[in-house]
Amino acid sequence: MSPQVPPARPERSRRASLPAPFEQSRNPEPQPDRGPQNAACIIGPLALIAEITHRCPLHCVYCSNPLEMKSRAAELSTAQWITVFEQAAKLGTMQVDLTGGEPLARIDLTELIAAARAAKLYTNLITSGIGLTQERLNALAHAGLDHIQLSFQDSAAAPADEFAGANAHEKKLSIAAAIAKHRIGFTLNFVVHRGNLARLDEMIALAENLGAQRVEIAHVQYYGWAAENRSALLPTRAQLDRSLEIIQAAEARLRGRLRVEYVVPDYYARYPKACMGGWGRKLMLIDPSGEALPCHAARTIPNLHFENVTKHSLEWIWQESESFQKFRGENWMQEPCRTCDRRTLDFGGCRCQALMLAGDAAATDPVCSLSPKHELVTSILYRVNESPEIDTGSSQMATLVRPSWIYRPNPS
């Protein structure tokens, strides 16, 4: 499976500041330059998202992979990936997120993790768990894997398998039990949407019972396959309000035992998300073929050329390439972003969403209430909230009005 939302570590919105003992508290991250940025003052990338394959045994209806996936034949070799990790570490990158597709589909995964650790990177495996045997888990632990983010599609097997398009839920339960026996960081990830929000309490309880340190509750972000299924996935306002109550109660109840992380649904937000922590500011994604992208969906932006790590150094791509500079800083911004006080907080929102909804990648993200095209979003939400036949999973109609999902297929 793939991360359904941009892995968002550096851009968590509710970051409580830690008091540094006996001195002024310090920000863990480099402070962004307040003025317009140029390539010379860009640090990082802080984290590298290594999409090592698009192959996956699951077919999730909200997968963030592009509609056009890379084939097995196009994938980078082991040696090429190792070079990428070594270059990233030299650039100051601290963490690599190994994702896909399903990263376990690469038989050299253990080797890749050992190499990333040897390059002094923090290693995070984002996985469905399918393909993870006891032996393989031992090998990954031995290679120095720091953290596993295991995805679940629901707390109940039948709907989970429906959203995944595969019989996976029961296997995940036994894999989770095996992971919890290792001293590896363990996060359970649930992507939530209209079809499963009714079971949010049970999802959090499952994370508690499976011995995870963290649970990530991430609303679907509407890119890739999720955009194809948007009308069946968007939650109602009432569901959203209820989910916030549940999250807040769980955070208070589980403090010190289970960390609850929450990714908001930006269609309902007043202001847009700081997508990827700002274009070309913190994160770099390398796709299975070695193409370097500023975000998961960047390839949807027309007339933008992306460089390949087999042809250019990571440093050059990050600092100099046209694609990473395109929406870096503020010079590309239109009104109202250009003069908005929030431009250094959210960077105008998501470029791919601006393209998808407003037809212009340089426009203000239409989810922003200040966008002149915000009505595009409010009209979508109006249809979700006013439509009487919407199935929220709680009525007896639920089994009668199953959505016709568009499932993510497997690349060749």
Next chain:
Amino acid sequence: MPRPTPESKPRLAPGCRLSDAAGQEATLLMPEGALKLRGPGLQIIRACDGQTTLAEIVKTLQSQFRQADPKKVESDTAEFLEQLNARRAVDFE
């Protein structure tokens, strides 16, 4: 477990470790991100071995930072560890 007691033995949680990259500022690596450390913060994290009690950590710091109010050293250290515990970066054994 909201607040550590003097007998608590803090230990870095699974998935959390001090960066071993040479020539770089000490950094606590966590699933949620990284925390650059120096001074007493770094000393506290180094002492999170699951063996040393909070009382022992505080006593060492108090003897080292004689200019600081001993009560503040104690409360700051407990709060620092409590917040890291809330992030599931530190466990209390």
